[in-house]
Amino acid sequence: MFGAGGTAGSRIVIEAFNRGHRVVAAVRRPEADAPYLPAGVQVVTGDATSERSVRELAPAADALVVAVGGGDRSLWPDAARTLLDALQGMPAAPRVIHVGGGATLLTPAGTRLLDEPDFPEEYRDAALGQAAALDVYRSGADGVTWTYVCPPPLEFRPGQRTGRYRTGTDQPVTDAQGRSVLSYEDLAVAVVDEIEDPHFQNMRFTAAY
Template sequence: MSNIVVFGAGGTAGSRVTAEAFNRGHRVTAAVRRPEATSYLPAGVRVVTGDVTSARSVRELAPEADVLVVAVGGGERTLWADAARTLMTTLRGLPDPPRVIHLGGGATLLAPNGTRFLDAPDFPEQYRDPALGQADALDCYRASTDGVPWTYVSPPPLEFHPGERTGHYRTGGDHPVTDPQGRSVLSYEDLAVAVVDEIENPRHLNTRFTVAY
């Protein structure tokens, strides 16, 4: 059993990771900006006010945690890199820092020609800032020399939606995992399965991996 703190537990991905971890018997703390708006989380999940870009919040929650999950969204481009920098800087002083698992962007994955999906000329403009923000966060983790263990998880770049929990998935590195038809598809529910599997059986320390069917 692990003590898991989920920053952004009220969101689409964070709520599913929270439920998946709790249902497997882990102790889960949901760190959210508005605790009163999380009644849909499983009873028994501890809900607290928390902000992953606040060193104070991280200092308060980190000592009791084995893993800090970053599942925040909906902010300015700087949100995700700010979160990464806050975590790396704040945790480095701990004798046994918790592991960081960052739910990152699929558009940071590499297309067959080696360029990022977010750099394609036809990439939707409304998603560019969040994609660039997630890319900035990945760069922060990769440049870190603080000794804080981290993992960055990317869903598919396009076909990623709420759906069915099958419990099955495949993993890859910097390129999307594709099926025989060339599609990379995943549900939020199975992303949560992959994240909790990674917590229980670490296989991607200090690197990025991707998940799809």
């Protein structure tokens, strides 16, 4: 699990650990991030943009989850390329589960939400980086199984774990009021569900209530 100390990553670690999975949490600063993770989770120094880190973790993993953040927009496509380069040709390579950006989802007209004129400017740089990562998976994942997970584009925040959600593929999942909402905790449920019972291999999916 790369990005295990982050808001999304830490919740995915907790969800997987509580279900009985062996979890290795790869973080850049173990001394800072380890105290926030459950006792029993193995914490290692790791970087999703380092082929060495990927190759060290991959042989013992069924899935490599990537939920990294921070830095400039190059982080996400760099991580995607690193994972694919490191895993291609590896015997029994693990799946890649990339927690991506909801702004890459499409409007009813087929345009990306991040390209809409009213999309918040403060989120645009990260959204473009996540869109570039999705393009990397779609164009260069020969021999590697991947899943790109989109949270809702805007209403996505820490909250409660309800264990329920609905899924979609290219457009946001909305409720009766047209809102697309999900907690980080229930995104973690959706991610671990997909690891345990794959439905979206070599494609993206989104989840919301």
